Amino acid sequence: MTGKPASQSQVIMTELVLPNDTNQLGNLLGGRLMHWIDIAAALAAQRHSGKVCVTASVDEISFHEPIKLGHVVHIQAVITRAFRTSMEVQVTVEREDPLHNSRARTSSAFLTFVAIDQYGKPLPAPPVIPETDDERRRYEQAAMRREVRLRSRAAMEGTHP
Ligand SMILES: CC(C)(COP(=O)(O)OP(=O)(O)OC[C@H]1O[C@@H](n2cnc3c(N)ncnc32)[C@H](O)[C@@H]1OP(=O)(O)O)[C@@H](O)C(=O)NCCC(=O)NCCS
Incomplete structure (x- = not known):
């Protein structure tokens, strides 16, 4: 199967935090942000594979600082x-305060997606071609993260990896 450059799958999603996205403190709801993260990551996986993709897992997500009502959220x-049928996607989240011209990274996460056919059967994923030093580093580290993920999954399910 022909490989595709990592950069071809890149998705940048921009959202404005509105009242319906916030809690009583005027902060963006974590669940809303997780929804946006899932959508952006799914689009990247679909762009890479050219197939419908489902979320297989989401690794730990941390929220480093609150995102407020009126802030702009950039999700990359x-x-x-x-790997064989699974694809790892990295998502980074930045919040922009448009009135004070400030921008900061607030979250990052790794998600795993699988492209499926009409019967829900996993399909082979095209290899990723890393082109920059950053992409090569993320590519190498993805194998370690997968190993940890599979071990943790096996431990949770009481099976051996
Ligand atoms: C993800 C899914 C397609 C995997 O199907 P499966 O029949 O278990 O297939 P396999 O066991 O062959 O796994 C396929 C790939 O997914 C990976 N995978 C499966 N579960 C995983 C998990 N929890 N975390 C990370 N990777 C996972 C496997 O390691 C395998 O990767 P590889 O082919 O690159 O080696 C299936 O479990 C599914 O449809 N889950 C529901 C997805 C969904 O609805 N998501 C939305 C949330 S409700």
């Missing part, structure tokens, strides 16, 4: 590596 998603 890019494929780091494809």
